[in-house]
Amino acid sequence: DTGVSQNPRHKITKRGQNVTFRCDPISEHNRLYWYRQTLGQGPEFLTYFQNEAQLEKSRLLSDRFSAERPKGSFSTLEIQRTEQGDSAMYLCASSPSGLGRSTDTQYFGPGTRLTVL
Amino acid sequence: AQSVAQPEDQVNVAEGNPLTVKCTYSVSGNPYLFWYVQYPNRGLQFLLKYITGDNLVKGSYGFEAEFNKSQTSFHLKKPSALVSYSALYFCAVRDLSDMRFGAGTRLTVNP
Numbered sequence: 001d002t003g004v005s006q007n008p009r010h011k012i013t014k015r016g017q018n019v020t021f022r023c024d025p026i027s028e029h030n031r032l033y034w035y036r037q038t039l040g041q042g043p044e045f046l047t048y049f050q051n052e053a054q055l056e057k058s059r060l061l062s063d064r065f066s067a068e069r070p071k072g073s074f075s076t077l078e079i080q081r082t083e084q085g086d087s088a089m090y091l092c093a094s095s096p097s098g099l100g101r102s103t104d105t106q107y108f109g110p111g112t113r114l115t116v117l
Numbered sequence: 118a119q120s121v122a123q124p125e126d127q128v129n130v131a132e133g134n135p136l137t138v139k140c141t142y143s144v145s146g147n148p149y150l151f152w153y154v155q156y157p158n159r160g161l162q163f164l165l166k167y168i169t170g171d172n173l174v175k176g177s178y179g180f181e182a183e184f185n186k187s188q189t190s191f192h193l194k195k196p197s198a199l200v201s202y203s204a205l206y207f208c209a210v211r212d213l214s215d216m217r218f219g220a221g222t223r224l225t226v227n228p
Contacts (some may be wrong), residue, residue: 004160033215042218042227043161056215091160103149103168104217107162 002026004109006092012115013082020078021112025094032075033106034067035091036060043091049075082116088102119144119212121191123219130198131227137192138222140208149211150191152182155221156204167191198226 005024013019024033030038030051035043046065048056051072061067064082069075079086090113121142130136134216149168153161165176171209182193193206203226208219 006160035216040220042209042221043216044218045215048215056216093161103166103211105151105163105166107163108153110158112162113158 003012004092004094004107006090006109006112007114009110010113010115013115014117015082015084017082018080019079019082019114020076021090021092021114023075023092023109025074025092026096026107028096029094029107030072030076030097031106032069033093033095034075034077035093037089037091038087038110046077057108079114082114084116087114087116091097119148119210119217121150121208121210121217121219123206123208123222124223126200126220127223127225129158129225129227136195136198136202136224136226138206138208138224140191140193140219142189142208142210144210148184148191150182150184151209151211151216152176152180152191152193153205153207153209153218155207156226161207164193198224200226200228202226 004081007022034046035042045058047067049069064080067077089111091111092109095106096106152164155161164180165174167174167184171180175181192223206223209216
């Protein structure tokens with residue numbers, strides 16, 4: 001399967017712990033996005049990478065959140081000192097270059113569901 | 118800022134009947150509009166998008182959407198519903214930095 005993959009699929013942690021999620025985009029895609037989706041809502045944008053450069057960050061991305069894409073391939077999203085309000089589905093998406101930033105199609109992974117106890 | 122609204126939280130249709138999932142948008146400039154579907158415990162699957170051109174957009178699985186500039190709408194349609202279409206449908210609009218999603222509409226197709 002050559003789609004976007006995310007690991008782990010589920011993560012249960014205790015408040016105050018750190019967690020890290022991984023996203024592997026479609027191999028030829030150089031744009032990568034992270035979103036957060038809470039129950040009953042649509043996904044909300046967190047951050048965007050073009051290759052290894054993090055070009056956009058949402059105000060939702062507090063100081064406890066950090067994302068990296070060190071070699072322009074896979075990406076990680078780390079949440080430090082987790083809070084119960086961080087419980088959500090974290091979605092990763094990728095898109096190819098070649099089209100304009102506003103018109104490319106984003107392809108989503110299955111998501112990582114985080115539960116903070 | 119760009120935004121979309123999905124006025125119906127839930128839509129119920131009988132199998133074989135036509136379905137419509139509604140979306141309205143608010144943008145400054147050209148609207149770039151998308152539809153995605155989400156099945157339980159799955160990521161979002163791309164259905165179709167409107168960038169420019171023909172107002173009737175055809176997409177995956179036989180879905181189509183009609184762009185209506187005067188009504189600022191982008192409704193998703195299918196002539197005949199199947200039970201397997203039951204899922205959560207999201208309309209979205211591209212902003213410069215990100216994709217803005219609606220809250221979603223849960224479609225239930227009854228056998």
